[in-house]
Amino acid sequence: DQQVKxxxxxxxxxxxxxxxxxxxxxxxxxDYFLWYKKYPAEGPTFLISISSIKDKNEDGRFTxxxxxxxxxxxxxxxxxxxxxxxxxxxxxxxxxxxxTPLVFGKGTRLSVIA
Amino acid sequence: DSGVTQTPKHLITATGQRVTLRCSPRxxxxxxxxxxxxxxxxxxxxxxxxxxxxxxxxxxxxxFSAQQFPDLHSELNLSSxxxxxxxxxxxxxxxxxxxTLNEQFFGPGTRLxxx
Numbered sequence: 001d002q003q004v005k006x007x008x009x010x011x012x013x014x015x016x017x018x019x020x021x022x023x024x025x026x027x028x029x030x031d032y033f034l035w036y037k038k039y040p041a042e043g044p045t046f047l048i049s050i051s052s053i054k055d056k057n058e059d060g061r062f063t064x065x066x067x068x069x070x071x072x073x074x075x076x077x078x079x080x081x082x083x084x085x086x087x088x089x090x091x092x093x094x095x096x097x098x099x100t101p102l103v104f105g106k107g108t109r110l111s112v113i114a
Numbered sequence: 115d116s117g118v119t120q121t122p123k124h125l126i127t128a129t130g131q132r133v134t135l136r137c138s139p140r141x142x143x144x145x146x147x148x149x150x151x152x153x154x155x156x157x158x159x160x161x162x163x164x165x166x167x168x169x170x171x172x173x174x175x176x177x178f179s180a181q182q183f184p185d186l187h188s189e190l191n192l193s194s195x196x197x198x199x200x201x202x203x204x205x206x207x208x209x210x211x212x213x214t215l216n217e218q219f220f221g222p223g224t225r226l227x228x229x
Contacts, residue, residue: 034217043116043204043220044157089156101147101170102218106156 003027004092006105015114019077023090023105026071030092034102035064035075038087047088048075080112117141118221120205126227132193135224139186139207145169146188147218148180151202163188164210195228202226 005024013019023033031052036044050057050064050073057064063076077084087109091102117140127133139146148160159172163182174180177195182188192199202225206218 036220041222043118043206043222045116046217046219049217101159101162101172103159104149104157 002105003030004090004103004105006088006090006108008108009106010109010111012111012113013080015082015112016079019075019080019084019110019112021075021077021088021090021108021110023073023075024071025073025092027092027094027103028071029094030103032093033064033066033073034091034093035062036089036091036104037084038089038107044089077110080110082112082114085110085112116219116221118205118207118219120203120221120224122224123222124225124227126229127195128229129195129197131195131228132191133195133226135190135192135203135205135226137188137190137205137207137221139188139205140219143207143209143219144186145208145210145216145218146182146186147206147208148174148188148190149204149206151204151223152198153201157204160190192226197228200226200228 034049035047037047038044048062066073087107089107090105119138121136144165147162149157160174161180162170180190202223204223206220208216208218210216
């Protein structure tokens, strides 16, 4: 049973436009969420995180939004650049539910077209 | 560069064999995690160690085992290898066991091919 779902395996966006990557979760004990970016032949790289006490966190071109009632989060990249082309993984953990490790989604492959 | 190192980068072996993958965490990180990524799959959590002790266990097969040594490096042992064990194996490290601001930093991975 997938606790973290990224329903879009791929996404294509034009350079300069907004990229929106979505993630849904089912476990209500999750209260810390992260996005990782992965280039081919490299390990995932931490991008941005958000805890459940917030509904938005911003870092430069990257913003993560959290909708707890819908158990949904999204990553916005504005403006999108060709170097953003990578696989993006959503991950979740529950800090107060024991030593729950990160649970990852299957990823969304973002292609930013110049 | 995340500061997490993994060796070897590539490993090709035959079914039935045993291999050992090695991971050195970032300086100061006490937790080490192992993940498996098969083709078109997400990252599957295998096992976590914190300061030498097993802390959490995921869907790790009985043929697989791991340990964390006093110098905090970790090894993942895979035995009686099967074709389906071919995958990318990632190690990650973090400062603590869990919680916020405890982001995991990943190594470059070991690509295992079982022929």
